[in-house]
Amino acid sequence: MPKALPIVVGVDGSEPSLRAVDWAADEAAVRGLPLRLVYASLWERYEGTSLADDIGKPSEQVLAEDVVATAARRAHHRRPEVEISTDVLPEEPEYALVRESRSASALVTGTRGRSGLAEALLGSVSLTVAGHAQCPMVVVRGNHDNQARTATHGRVVVGVGEKPAGSAAVRFAFEEARRRGVPVEVVRAWRCPAHETTDHPLMSGEPARLHEQQAVESLEAALQDAPADVESHRRVVEGPTRAVLVDASRDADLLIVGAKRRPGHYGLQLGRVAHGVLHHSACPVVIVPEHP
Template sequence: MQFPVVVGVDGSMGSLRALDWAAQEAARSRLPLRVVHASLWERYEGMRPTFDTERPAEQILAEHLVASAQERAHRLHAEVSVVADIQPEDPVNALVHESQEAALVVVGSRGRGRIAGMLLGSVGLALAGRSRCPVVVVPATVPDVQPKPGRVVVGIGDAPGPSAAARFAFDRAASRHGELVAVRAWRCPVHETADHPLLADSPASAHRQRAEEHLENVLAVLERTGAEAAVQRSVVQGPVHQILIEAAVGAELLVVGAHRAGGPRGLLIGPVNHAVLHYAPCPVAVVPDTR
């Protein structure tokens, strides 16, 4: 069974950019596309007398919205199988439910919320923290720098082997016949000095060497998977969020991971993911460490 690429639409310009991105990703991955609009009109107005021939304006708007989105996706990629659905739910709950049987869920960074100036809408942030599959948040505006075709950036964390985010990023770079930029950030703790027994040379050079070795070990495993993508290594000193945002300039996609928390709390998004979701100049994929 092929899980689809799911995209949430609400008629905003941000959701149209998300729709276009999702349709292209579905075409590239040879997956079906599922267009979802979450509207509460049915919950409150769906039970109407059978003799009442007038449809509520909310229903007409919702039907027109998903039909237009479906037609737009067909126009962009005629080879993709596209279905559309209206869910009588709030957007976050509807898309979290969809994520249980989706390859990935795509949303725009800003929707039709009342605070239009927000850099990241509440739906994108909440979904990134609760989804059961990778979530891609597409910026509402066109980037200042034209992305290099096929470039995918991923942050490499402390896990001894490739994380789910690293594997996802490598697969996406390979499917684009592009380039994976693997970024390993490092910092030298202030309390460490050259007198430390493990730091015979300078503290900075020792930490950099460890970061380089760790990155090589992770990439060695990835490159044995059989997928083909050019790999660029980037080992940089500094704050992780700042390094990833700078690396994402000119990229088609930035990939970060999220750890599963215990209980109903969902995923631990963390300050790094918050920062890249708000400020990255390209689409950001948040990949949970377990499905």
């Protein structure tokens, strides 16, 4: 039997990364998966041959080893049943974590690293990795101390787009809800473009009803293969998708959205909706790659 792929966490000693460790330890316990804690930094670029006293290692490497050891103790204390491994990689963190995503069940980061100026804004590492990760990526946000909170709302929210059939994000949402024993709320936002409105009294409201009906049909298509053993709720909401999903996140334990991956395209592959919820969600966000 092949070895189970681990849940990988990018750690750097910051409070957001410690919350990510807590969240990932809980998730690893629920899934019965190993946990891998990774610190990545290209410290040679900044330190050259500078060594820590009495150790003979670059001081950044000493710090990194201390960070992953501390994170491992924290994860073990929280979830002693989880198998934990650590690694320190002398590489750019964006590159290292994207590579790690190729052999992970999920990749987890905090909102920002030690150099972040404001946690309300997503750090550049998490944002870059979210745009390239090959596995579901979780950005743990929603708290303002160094503790990950136990899920309390009892629901998972997933946003669906115009072409939801066969959505990896929807499948992930139902799998996650089954593990947690909670329902899935499937949300489809819709808007009526301003140029389609009319002042004719007999036609008033017709364009809006058409767009709403299309949203309902998209939502039904997303649920056509939904498992019967997981409770689901449908929500069709008028408004900008990012705003609708951010609002839904306030009463959710997890917000899940898809991100299209285009072969041969090397730019950030997130989309406006995923980018927006990563910055403003009130709960942890999962970006699920949608491959063609």
